[in-house]
Amino acid sequence: MKRSTKARVVRGVFGAVVAAAALAATPAASAQSMYRCKSGNSAYLSDRPCTSGAGSTLGTISAAPSNTYQQPSGTYVQRPAKAADHVNYLSSACADIAEAIRTGPSRGVRGDVISGLHEEYRQKCSEDDAAARQRVAEDRRNERDAKRSVQTAAQQQQQQTRIASDQCNELLRILAAKRRQTATMTDGERADLQRSEESYAQRCKH
Known part of the structure; x- marks a missing residue:
């Protein structure tokens, strides 16, 4: 065999070995579970197992494909948004999911996991959410009526x-x-x- 032919064979074998090593080093797509944990009388959702041992698994959400762009991590931690007023009228299960969505970014939960929680909330809590928002609207209307009544009574008293x-x-x-x-x-x-x-x-x- 000529020297040039041997060189091409060696380079081909070496390239195959490098490609195999790269594939072996690539992490496989995994799944991420969400846990409902308890701390005293309160409950919260976490993407990590409950530290107290008292909790249950809500479900498993598949991770995004390995070729999905991952935003580089930084030192900035996003503060969770203020909880919406209607959350107080949700059922316990829907309130847990809403809280997990609200605090997920500040806890470092991946975007695909939060997207899965949004989809779960739409499927399981759409009616509950509408009823809760209706109750908030009624509360605000009653508050406006009460303030208006107080103002009217004060004006009449002044008169x-x-x-x-x-x-x-x-x-x-x-x-x-x-x-x-x-x-x-x-x-x-x-x-x-x-x-x-x-x-x-x-x-x-x-």
Whole structure:
């Protein structure tokens, strides 16, 4: 065999060995499980086994293919968004899934896992979600009605107070005019003035 032919054979064998080694080093696509864990009286979802030993597996979500682009990890940790108001009216199972979706990015859960949770939520909790949002809307409407009632009552009270004050001022003006005429009053007129003074005191001096 000529030297050039041997060189080509050696290079071919060497390339096959390198390719096989590269394939062996490539991690196989795995699956990621979600666990419902308990801590005291509260429950939470995690992509890692429960540390306390008390928990159950929600399900397994297949990982993305190995050729899927993975965003480089960094030091920045995304803060979870504020929980939506309607979550308080969800069932326990749906609230757990919603909480896992909300806090997943800050806990480093992969995007494909969160996408799977979104799909599970749509399948299992669509009706529950609609009912919960309806209750939130009703609560807000009731709050608006209550505030409006309080404002209306306060306005009516202010108006009544203003009317009473105007009436007392008018009575006082009339009494002042009568007092200036006491010297020429008859006994009956003085008795009327006395009654007016007592009525003013009961109505306006309190």
